[in-house]
Amino acid sequence: MFSILSALAQRIDLLKQVRRGNTGDVIYKVLAYLFGLALLGIVVAIIWELWVQSAFARQEFGISFLWSTSFDPVQAQFGALQFIQGTLVTAVVAVSLAAPLGIGIAAFLVEIAPRRVNAVVGFLVEMLAAIPSVVYGLWGIFVLAPFLRDYVAPWLTATLGWTPMFSGSFSGYSVFTASLVLTIMILPTAAAITRNVLQAVPKEQREGMLALGATRWEMFSQAVLPYAKGGVIGAMALALGRAAGETMAVTIIIGNARRIFTSMFEQGATIASVIAGNFTDADSGAYVSSLFLLGLILFAMTFTINVLARLLIKATSSGPTG
Amino acid sequence: MASNQLTKASGGFQRRKVVDRVMTGIAYAFTAFALVALVWVIAYVMSRGIQVWSLSFFTETTALFGDGGGIYNAMIGTAWIVLLAVLIGVPVGVMAGIYLADFGDNRLGDFIRFTADTMAGIPSIVVGLFIYALLILIMGWNAFAGACALAILMLPVIARTTEGIIRLVPGEIREASLALGLPQWKTMFRVVLPTAAAGIITGVFLAVARAAGETAPLIFTMLGSNFTNTNPLEGAMSAVSLYVYQASSSPYEAVQNAAWGAALVLLIFVLTLNFIARAIALRQKA
Numbered sequence: 372m373f374s375i376l377s378a379l380a381q382r383i384d385l386l387k388q389v390r391r392g393n394t395g396d397v398i399y400k401v402l403a404y405l406f407g408l409a410l411l412g413i414v415v416a417i418i419w420e421l422w423v424q425s426a427f428a429r430q431e432f433g434i435s436f437l438w439s440t441s442f443d444p445v446q447a448q449f450g451a452l453q454f455i456q457g458t459l460v461t462a463v464v465a466v467s468l469a470a471p472l473g474i475g476i477a478a479f480l481v482e483i484a485p486r487r488v489n490a491v492v493g494f495l496v497e498m499l500a501a502i503p504s505v506v507y508g509l510w511g512i513f514v515l516a517p518f519l520r521d522y523v524a525p526w527l528t529a530t531l532g533w534t535p536m537f538s539g540s541f542s543g544y545s546v547f548t549a550s551l552v553l554t555i556m557i558l559p560t561a562a563a564i565t566r567n568v569l570q571a572v573p574k575e576q577r578e579g580m581l582a583l584g585a586t587r588w589e590m591f592s593q594a595v596l597p598y599a600k601g602g603v604i605g606a607m608a609l610a611l612g613r614a615a616g617e618t619m620a621v622t623i624i625i626g627n628a629r630r631i632f633t634s635m636f637e638q639g640a641t642i643a644s645v646i647a648g649n650f651t652d653a654d655s656g657a658y659v660s661s662l663f664l665l666g667l668i669l670f671a672m673t674f675t676i677n678v679l680a681r682l683l684i685k686a687t688s689s690g691p692t693g
Numbered sequence: 694m695a696s697n698q699l700t701k702a703s704g705g706f707q708r709r710k711v712v713d714r715v716m717t718g719i720a721y722a723f724t725a726f727a728l729v730a731l732v733w734v735i736a737y738v739m740s741r742g743i744q745v746w747s748l749s750f751f752t753e754t755t756a757l758f759g760d761g762g763g764i765y766n767a768m769i770g771t772a773w774i775v776l777l778a779v780l781i782g783v784p785v786g787v788m789a790g791i792y793l794a795d796f797g798d799n800r801l802g803d804f805i806r807f808t809a810d811t812m813a814g815i816p817s818i819v820v821g822l823f824i825y826a827l828l829i830l831i832m833g834w835n836a837f838a839g840a841c842a843l844a845i846l847m848l849p850v851i852a853r854t855t856e857g858i859i860r861l862v863p864g865e866i867r868e869a870s871l872a873l874g875l876p877q878w879k880t881m882f883r884v885v886l887p888t889a890a891a892g893i894i895t896g897v898f899l900a901v902a903r904a905a906g907e908t909a910p911l912i913f914t915m916l917g918s919n920f921t922n923t924n925p926l927e928g929a930m931s932a933v934s935l936y937v938y939q940a941s942s943s944p945y946e947a948v949q950n951a952a953w954g955a956a957l958v959l960l961i962f963v964l965t966l967n968f969i970a971r972a973i974a975l976r977q978k979a
Contacts, residue, residue, distance in 0.1 A: 403791050417815065421819070421822065421823065476724045482720075483721075492724060496727050501963050502731075503905075504907075505934050505938050506738060506960055508938070508941060509738075618908075650912065662822075670816070673819075681810050
């Protein structure tokens with residue numbers, strides 16, 4: 372332990388500074404390093420606690436926890452597959468809807484809108500991200516769900532009702548409603564980061580294309596978007612991570628049915644929603660431990676997505692790819 | 694490749710113009726969709742929430758049955774956790790930001806910066822689980838633990854904002870201070886930080902706005918309560934966001950109405966903080 376500390380101290384020239392009588396700066400440096408390392412420490416501690424608390428479930432159910440669909444507190448049998456399904460389906464549906472919308476909004480802000488409009492509309496779109504998740508949940512279940520039931524679901528049943536995806540009847544609480552609310556919630560993330568990425572595309576890229584006689588759409592689709600491709604994909608990956616980890620709105624809306632669903636109109640559950648909805652009811656060690664294991668899985672999923680997204684954004688902001 | 698397509702397409706100039714118009718229209722429509730969603734949510738919460746606002750709504754305690762009661766204890770709870778989260782999160786976040794700006798230009802700094810960015814993406818429910826394991830198992834339900842969870846969620850935002858703002862402070866200011874013989878730490882706290890204060894405050898306001906609306910990590914730290922609890926270190930406590938969640942699943946219509954009233958309180962608080970942050974940022978730019 373001491374050798375590590377002294378090696379660290381030497382590396383940041385602490386002793387030399389103490390000898391020079393610069394004690395204030397030494398304390399400053401040590402404190403700054405400690406707080407910087409604290410960020411690292413918190414992430415490590417989160418992983419550690421999730422790992423330790425889920426130990427019972429990991430030993431009891433093993434790797435088959437991932438593809439088991441049982442969720443029976445009485446028999447103390449738990450699995451994760453239906454929640455992984457719920458998380459992936461809602462997040463992927465939300466991102467595939469939010470991606471075109473977000474790119475469209477970013478294109479409007481960067482390529483079409485005058486600067487003043489850009490500032491105001493950009494701020495308003497970001498306001499969508501400021502609205503608390505729980506308010507979205509309330510709105511989703513009492514406003515959007517009845518709206519979908521009256522106007523959208525009948526039309527979907529009529530046109531796509533023959534596919535398993537939209538079969539069955541629609542009753543407010545559903546995977547479908549949850550996915551749409553998630554779409555609105557991640558829209559500002561998708562739009563704002565895409566806007567930043569598009570703004571970073573050099574002017575020459577646009578001017579060259581326009582000088583060739585291209586229309587604005589041709590310029591955007593052939594010179595701007597390919598150039599920003601990596602960053603835009605990164606933005607969508609960040610939005611995906613957001614959607615996967617989103618808890619309150621989904622918990623209120625999705626119905627928390629702890630089984631595999633086949634239709635978007637059915638009720639379901641995500642990893643986050645099952646933890647939020649059941650944690651205070653969990654009355655056995657196996658139950659609590661299983662919820663922690665679900666938390667660990669969710670952490671691993673969002674962490675992987677986020678790291679990949681950051682790497683993509685980083686890679687593209689440092690140079691052209693298209 | 695691009696020019697090839699262009700020459701091929703140039704025959705149908707009219708068609709290209711139409712495609713351009715259509716695509717422009719779609720961009721307008723998508724933007725309009727986002728604005729409609731924003732107005733729809735805010736307007737609806739306002740119209741429903743304002744109906745239950747009355748003096749007693751702010752002086753009575755919460756109830757999850759019957760006539761729904763008020764949100765007095767929930768507002769006390771939110772005030773407590775936001776205050777504590779700021780007291781914990783801001784100093785730690787600002788110091789971490791100082792580290793990144795002043796000592797972070799090496800591989801360890803890059804790694805910690807990357808960690809902070811990915812930390813911002815950790816789901817709040819997972820942070821709640823972490824705090825439950827760390828504090829609740831030992832202390833029992835309490836609001837301080839909830840505040841700790843919120844502080845963790847605020848940290849990466851404050852750290853990265855602080856770093857960015859400090860880096861914007863002109864090097865000349867810093868050099869002038871160092872040349873006058875001020876040590877590095879005095880330069881930071883007496884010269885650089887005051888110059889960067891407005892930007893850091895903006896970041897703090899945005900972080901507070903986010904934390905005030907957070908619900909997931911509170912469910913199994915503060916738990917929620919229908920009684921007034923003013924001790925953040927002991928016992929369950931309510932919070933406005935937590936009450937909205939719990940009331941949203943109530944079968945009583947009066948309780949559902951109260952949920953809208955509480956949601957409006959939350960919305961106004963959060964939007965006001967965002968506007969103030971925006972105003973500070975704009976004034977700084979001008």
